[in-house]
Structures are given as C-alpha cells and as structure tokens.
Ligand code: HEC
C-alpha cells in the first residue's frame with residue numbers, strides 16, 4: 001500500500017518537467033503562483049459578494065428596513081423564521097423574493113397567513129401599505145429580488161396600448177383568469193381569482209412574482225412596457241360596461257355554453273309539447 005502510494009507519488013513527480021537548477025527563478029515562480037492564487041481568491045470572493053443572496057445583510061439596514069424588521073419579527077417570523085430563512089412546514093424562505101412579493105402578499109391581505117390551506121386567499125389587509133412597504137424594504141435589503149417600479153400609476157396610455165395589452169392578456173393570462181379577467185377554477189381546489197378591485201401595483205407585482213400557482217412573468221417573458229400594456233387593458237375593462245361574455249358563475253365559456261344549451265333544450269321541449277297539444 002505504502003509502496004504503491006510512494007510509486008504513484010514518484011510517478012507523478014516524474015511527470016513534471018525538470019526545471020533545471022535555478023533556485024532564484026523557481027522562487028520567483030512560486031511567488032508568482034502565490035500571487036495568482038491570492039488574486040483568484042480575491043476575484044472569487046468579489047464575484048461571490050456581488051451575486052450571493054443575503055450577503056448585503058452585512059451592511060447596516062436602512063431606517064425603513066429596521067422598522068420593517070421589527071414588524072416582521074412580530075407578524076411574520078413565526079412562519080418564515082427569524083431571519084426569513086423559512087420554517088419547515090410553516091412558511092417558505094423569503095430570501096430573494098424581493099419587496100414586490102412582500103408588497104403583493106401583505107397589501108392583498110394574503111399575509112400574514114392565518115392557517116395552512118390549499119390556497120391562501122385575499123383578505124382585508126391586516127397591515128397598512130406603509131407597513132407593507134417597510135417589511136418589503138427589510139426583505140429587499142436582506143436578500144434582494146424583484147422590485148416594483150415607483151408610483152401608483154403603472155398603466156400604459158393610449159388606445160394602441162390597450163389593444164396590445166388585450167392581446168398579451170389573451171395569450172398569457174386568459175387561460176387561467178378568463179378573457180374578461182373574471183377568474184376561473186384550476187385543479188385540486190385552487191383557482192385564479194378575478195382581477196378586479198386590485199391596484200395597478202398589485203397587478204404588476206402579481207406578474208413579477210407569480211404568487212402561489214401563478215407563473216412568474218419576469219421581464220424576459222413580459223417586458224416592463226408589456227406589463228404596463230396589460231395593466232392598461234385591465235384598467236380599461238373596469239370602465240367598460242360590457243367586457244364580453246356573460247357573468248354566469250364567473251366560470252367562462254363552459255358555463256356559457258351550458259346555459260345556451262339548457263335554454264335551447266327547454267325551448268325545444270316546450271315547442272314539442274305545444275305541437276303535441278295542437279294536434
Ligand atoms: C401562519 C403562517 C404564516 C405567517 C404568519 C406569514 N406567512 Fe407568509 N407564507 C406562508 C406560507 C405557507 C406561504 C406559502 C404560500 C404558498 O405559496 O402556497 C407564504 C408565502 C409568503 C410569500 C410569498 C413567497 C414567494 O415565494 O413568493 C411572502 C412574500 C410572504 N409569505 C410574506 C409574509 C410576510 C411579510 C408576513 C408577515 C407580515 C407573512 N408572510 C406571514 C405562511 C405564513
């Protein structure tokens with residue numbers, strides 16, 4: 001064993017080229033190697049600090065983030081962990097979800113959740129928009145992630161934008177939310193809610209963060225301009241008296257077809273009875 005080991009070592013050594021007897025140049029080469037190693041380590045460390053989530057927490061938190069941290073400790077830490085790293089069977093890690101996800105979840109009243117269920121639903125918010133923003137700031141400074149643009153008005157303007165947004169909505173969203181955004185059922189007790197009575201920031205945040213069973217529409221899938229066009233379309237729907245489709249059970253074309261079918265059948269039966277009565 002030892003001899004084999006030794007053989008391998010000497011074999012390995014013998015593979016190295018003979019460097020001649022110049023101790024000075026070898027010393028310099030060693031120094032060069034050491035220098036390169038240090039440089040590589042420094043570079044790797046730098047790259048790591050730039051890209052690693054959570055490293056920014058080494059920096060002191062801003063005042064808003066500190067306020068947010070205090071609110072977080074009281075309202076969220078029991079399920080998401082003291083440092084937002086998540087708690088098994090209670091809540092997922094919030095590292096990297098960004099302020100956009102926090103704002104969406106808290107302002108729609110989904111968070112703080114009260115219990116585990118198939119789909120945590122919208123409720124009257126328990127925290128103010130200001131508090132939601134501060135918790136969002138804390139989560140943002142802790143681990144980065146998607147952020148919403150500034151301002152409350154995130155809709156593109158103009159007829160073209162509305163038409164374009166309608167097209168994008170039909171391609172990307174209607175399969176779950178219905179053509180008129182009234183929502184629809186998904187599998188196993190889950191559903192896509194109606195998109196009404198919800199702010200432009202919340203619509204933007206839903207696209208950007210993909211809550212629960214909704215897919216994420218990052219800026220590669222839908223550019224910020226396209227998101228604004230979709231919002232313009234949805235805003236326009238609000239003012240539009242007849243967005244198309246009947247408001248039957250909010251289930252969309254299936255229930256419409258069924259209703260037409262039932263009405264037709266009843267009419268047929270009555271016609272048949274009437275004819276039978278006459279003869
Ligand atoms: C009772 C437990 C509970 C409490 C309290 C709670 N959460 Fe959650 N939270 C959850 C669960 C469970 C989910 C995962 C929901 C899902 O995707 O099915 C979640 C999801 C989230 C998400 C979405 C994560 C993502 O990947 O997009 C955010 C953001 C969030 N919570 C923030 C908060 C904030 C902020 C608070 C405090 C104001 C809070 N939560 C309080 C249980 C909780």
Ligand code: HEC
Pocket residue numbers: 108110119120121122169172173174175176177186190191192193194195196198202203204206207211212213214215217230
């Ligand atoms: C695969 C199905 C699916 C697709 C596609 C989808 N959504 Fe959703 N959406 C959902 C589900 C499920 C929820 C509910 C998530 C929750 O309760 O956390 C949701 C929630 C939302 C909400 C929040 C509604 C509220 O009342 O809180 C908005 C806004 C929204 N979606 C917009 C969109 C837009 C815009 C698109 C297209 C770009 C889209 N969705 C595509 C399934 C989908």
